[in-house]
Amino acid sequence: MSSNIATDNKPNLAVEFAGLKLKTPLMPASGTFGYGQEFAPYLDLNQLGAIVTKGLSLNPKAGNPTPRIAETVSGMLNAIGLQNVGVDAFISEKMPFLEQFDSPVIVNFFGNTQEEYGEVAARLNDVPGVAALEMNISCPNVKHGGIVFGTDPKAAFDVITTVRKRLTKPLIVKLTPNVTDIRITARAAEDAGADAISLINTITGMSVDVRTRKPRIANVIGGLSGPGIRPIAVRMTHQVVQTVKIPVIGIGGIMRAEDALEFLIVGAKAVQVGTANFVDPNAMQTILADLENFCIEQGIEDINDLIGSLQL
Amino acid sequence: MKNLQTIVLSNQEISPGYFRMRILAPGYKDIAKPGQFVMFRVRRSLPPLLRRPFGIFQIGLLPADCEGMPEKEFIELIYKVVGAGTEVMCELHEGDRIELLGPLGRGFDIDDEGGDKILVGGGIGLVPLYMLADSLADRSKTRLLIGGRSREDIITVTEFERLGVTSHVTTEDGSLGEEGLITRILERKLDKYPKAKVYSCGPMPMLRAVEVICSERNVPLQVSLEALMACGVGACLGCVVKGREHSEQNPEYLCTCRQGPVFHSYELDWERVEKNIEQEESS
Numbered sequence: 001m002s003s004n005i006a007t008d009n010k011p012n013l014a015v016e017f018a019g020l021k022l023k024t025p026l027m028p029a030s031g032t033f034g035y036g037q038e039f040a041p042y043l044d045l046n047q048l049g050a051i052v053t054k055g056l057s058l059n060p061k062a063g064n065p066t067p068r069i070a071e072t073v074s075g076m077l078n079a080i081g082l083q084n085v086g087v088d089a090f091i092s093e094k095m096p097f098l099e100q101f102d103s104p105v106i107v108n109f110f111g112n113t114q115e116e117y118g119e120v121a122a123r124l125n126d127v128p129g130v131a132a133l134e135m136n137i138s139c140p141n142v143k144h145g146g147i148v149f150g151t152d153p154k155a156a157f158d159v160i161t162t163v164r165k166r167l168t169k170p171l172i173v174k175l176t177p178n179v180t181d182i183r184i185t186a187r188a189a190e191d192a193g194a195d196a197i198s199l200i201n202t203i204t205g206m207s208v209d210v211r212t213r214k215p216r217i218a219n220v221i222g223g224l225s226g227p228g229i230r231p232i233a234v235r236m237t238h239q240v241v242q243t244v245k246i247p248v249i250g251i252g253g254i255m256r257a258e259d260a261l262e263f264l265i266v267g268a269k270a271v272q273v274g275t276a277n278f279v280d281p282n283a284m285q286t287i288l289a290d291l292e293n294f295c296i297e298q299g300i301e302d303i304n305d306l307i308g309s310l311q312l
Numbered sequence: 313m314k315n316l317q318t319i320v321l322s323n324q325e326i327s328p329g330y331f332r333m334r335i336l337a338p339g340y341k342d343i344a345k346p347g348q349f350v351m352f353r354v355r356r357s358l359p360p361l362l363r364r365p366f367g368i369f370q371i372g373l374l375p376a377d378c379e380g381m382p383e384k385e386f387i388e389l390i391y392k393v394v395g396a397g398t399e400v401m402c403e404l405h406e407g408d409r410i411e412l413l414g415p416l417g418r419g420f421d422i423d424d425e426g427g428d429k430i431l432v433g434g435g436i437g438l439v440p441l442y443m444l445a446d447s448l449a450d451r452s453k454t455r456l457l458i459g460g461r462s463r464e465d466i467i468t469v470t471e472f473e474r475l476g477v478t479s480h481v482t483t484e485d486g487s488l489g490e491e492g493l494i495t496r497i498l499e500r501k502l503d504k505y506p507k508a509k510v511y512s513c514g515p516m517p518m519l520r521a522v523e524v525i526c527s528e529r530n531v532p533l534q535v536s537l538e539a540l541m542a543c544g545v546g547a548c549l550g551c552v553v554k555g556r557e558h559s560e561q562n563p564e565y566l567c568t569c570r571q572g573p574v575f576h577s578y579e580l581d582w583e584r585v586e587k588n589i590e591q592e593e594s595s
Binding site: 034038041042061062063066067069071073074075076078080227275277278281282 | 543
């Protein structure tokens with residue numbers, strides 16, 4: 001009987017966590033969706049669970065020399081260099097566009113020092129249209145020999161603590177997978193007061209042109225994304241869900257609804273779609289429709305019933 | 313601007329390594345402008361993962377399948393097989409399903425003046441110049457200067473001539489036309505027609521040489537650039553070039569996909585564009 005009800009009625013796709021109410025568990029991954037505007041001609045931003053913007057820094061950032069991208073087997077390497085307009089220009093020039101939509105706006109940000117992280121967070125905390133912040137801790141700490149914040153649990157704890165103190169909005173911390181044990185940084189983020197964790201950021205990689213013997217991207221090392229990294233991302237999401245009590249957002253190589261479902265089943269409350277947006281600007285709309293169809297087919301009335309339903 | 317799921321109408325090798333693909337493309341005829349491009353995807357199969365950008369060669373109409381049906385709009389792409397993406401493309405046949413995102417980007421800035429026009433193409437770089445020639449030839453004396461390594465690299469010249477365009481060919485090995493570089497012909501033509509406007513597309517060393525010749529003579533130049541890009545809609549920021557006003561404090565990065573692929577030469581920081589693209593070509 002219950003399957004009939006599910007067929008007749010649309011399944012509930014809304015999820016709630018960390019004070020955020022999302023219409024669907026689907027949102028873009030930072031850096032693959034510009035500031036939203038770029039995709040408005042292709043899909044309805046109101047259908048998204050949230051809009052996640054490109055990472056912002058205190059000052060505008062020029063980014064890396066080109067070539068910045070290279071395709072690899074089932075993935076792409078990129079070293080864009082976090083090119084962005086800076087937090088102030090974002091607030092004055094990009095926010096007004098995003099405020100037209102009723103999807104919550106999650107603003108991604110980063111810094112090169114603890115102070116910079118704190119300052120960017122404080123400025124965004126005052127912006128009414130910003131629903132939550134996502135903190136990228138995959139950046140080198142320029143004051144401490146360039147070691148990446150997110151690869152050192154102590155540095156991660158300290159910088160998240162600094163941001164937490166200056167922020168009343170929900171704080172999502174985005175973890176780097178380039179560590180020996182992701183559970184340690186996840187715990188550090190939870191202890192420092194993160195409201196949620198998103199993972200994974202790109203996996204560092206390198207590719208060489210054998211004819212010129214040069215790296216295929218100018219920065220030599222880049223971040224690998226795309227379907228090829230998905231099993232690693234699912235594994236890490238599973239490990240983190242088992243470790244922390246705060247909600248987790250799964251990211252990594254989601255191209256289709258089935259891919260998103262893997263993350264939800266291991267316990268992610270929501271997912272972010274990244275590289276797929278480059279391949280197809282409609283990707284999230286297709287995934288959303290297929291997610292709904294999957295629920296109908298399987299007689300699932302509420303997507304929340306799927307979340308964390310992994311059978312071990 | 314939309315993502316079209318459509319089919320290949322034909323796909324033929326027109327010269328060794330060069331293919332011409334005709335694709336059913338409803339809606340393109342009224343909106344696509346000379347110099348615009350599409351992002352092409354071989355259905356949903358992998359690899360390649362990412363779409364590939366291609367300039368539109370031409371747009372046309374085929375008779376309807378039967379009475380009462382609309383005529384069939386198509387676009388044509390001409391591409392050279394250079395890597396994983398084009399290797400898959402060249403194996404497509406009539407009826408195969410593909411996806412097309414476009415038309416994208418800023419095309420050539422076309423004025424109504426009737427003066428002399430010179431189009432300079434290097435190899436496959438002549439592709440975006442065909443629709444431009446078509447829109448210029450009725451009011452301007454239009455010349456096509458086309459250069460390549462060898463005769464196999466010189467394609468579709470007779471089609472340009474049918475538009476009323478005068479063509480001049482050079483090859484580096486002398487197998488067709490004059491032996492040498494096309495820039496030598498450009499200098500000669502600009503000596504004769506110093507008020508001409510120049511439009512160019514081709515490999516970076518050629519574009520750079522064309523830019524030097526034109527800026528020395530104060531001749532207006534528009535160039536169509538090629539770049540690696542993942543999305544084609546201004547989001548990945550993989551295809552940026554530095555603008556003339558670029559500095560580390562005030563970055564002026566132009567997306568080849570959105571602000572280009574056609575630029576007025578004065579919009580670009582040529583020293584840096586050259587350096588960037590050299591790196592890209594060598595990789």
